[in-house]
Amino acid sequence: MAGASDNGGWPDDLPDLPEEWGVIVIPDDLSELSDEVDAVRAELRLADPPTRWQRLIRRPGVRRLRRLATTTLRAPVLIISLAVLVTVASLFASAWPGPPRQPATQRTASTTPEQATTLPALELVASDGATVPLRGRLPAVILLVDGCACAALVSDTIDAVGPEIAVITVSAATASASAAGTPPTGATPPANGKTVRILNDPTGSLRSHLNLGNPDTTAAAVLVNRSSQIVRLVPRTATVDDFRADLARL
Template sequence: MGKPDADDPGLPDLPPEWGRVVVPDDASALAGEAARIRRELRGSAHDATPRAVPPLAMPLLVLLVAVVTAVTGLVAVTWSRSSRPTPQSTPAPYAPPPGLTGRPVPALDLVDDGQPVPLRGLVPAVIVLVDGCACAQEMAGTAAVAPPGVTVITIDADPAVHVPPPPAGTTVRALADPADALRTFLRLPARAGIATALLVDASGTLVKVVPEVRSTDDYQPELARLAG
């Protein structure tokens, strides 16, 4: 059995607040106490160690911030562009090539409901090329002032455009030019909403080109002489 250390004259004095200390004869008797102290020390060391950060956490966080920033910028740019009004394009002015008038028109076939119609079999004629415009007023005016014997031809007219019946002796034909042969002859680009008129006499000669029809006054004098 152990005995109080106070009975052993070889030990130094211990603090009185420790109370009575007994040293066992067998050191194995202290094994339980030592194990308890080691557990307490391990617990203290675990609490004092800062929690480890997973090695991929920081790169993933940086990547997430970059993605959010990029998406936010893209949405802002897209919203800004979509909110801008779309500018309206203005058709480029057309000037007939020099020396075009006075030449014969091509010996081409226009199309009427799938059937070929020789252009030179319709002269004298005023030909109105329509680019997707509702030009009923212009075509009606042309038909009204065309003299007897002059054919009024509309090329690719909008089906929704209604042309009133022409005066007696005047023929109005709505035809198509699938090969764009007349445009090639005129070097005329497509211009949305604009009508261009060609005046062709009885010999098939191009008398006048009206790049943009605004009024029959632009070509009425030449139109009156076509049948002569």
């Protein structure tokens, strides 16, 4: 056993205390340290004791659940944030003024091309070879009868119009007019007190001016008032009932 040394009974092999601690005096009566003990206890009392909830959340299992919940919520929060950013960007893009656009011109069913609003000042050929101005007898119902067996249509139109309205049939050749059932003469005598004319248009100028398609088994009807204005254009018709109501406008 190691014997006691001259330094108050402490073994000689113990290391010296750090110099920064200074001089440490250990009193013979420990009651002299009561002031220091009270100061340390006062510092410890400054921290309130943990509540039950704090003790619960400090448990290792609860800490792992908190970390797992935090990791799980990060992805939905990121997705929602991106969606909000995209929505805000779209709103700004739609509200941002762009270059002015030129208004588009739309053609509706009630809009008639400029060249079709007025009857052209054409000169057609009568069956006897004479030149006849198309506007020479207005108001009129003009029937384009190429390729149409329209005898009933022509007869019904003559019966439907008043004595002040002329009925004019136009075809590419005299043979077509004869097939339509109309008399093969130019300026015919009034039928039942009404004016009927049969004219030929070998070049198809009137059909082209009115933007009509190729002839088929139906006729085209053009209602023209006294001022050469086209009141009604029926591209395809086989009965006077298609334009009977418009005759009163001539």
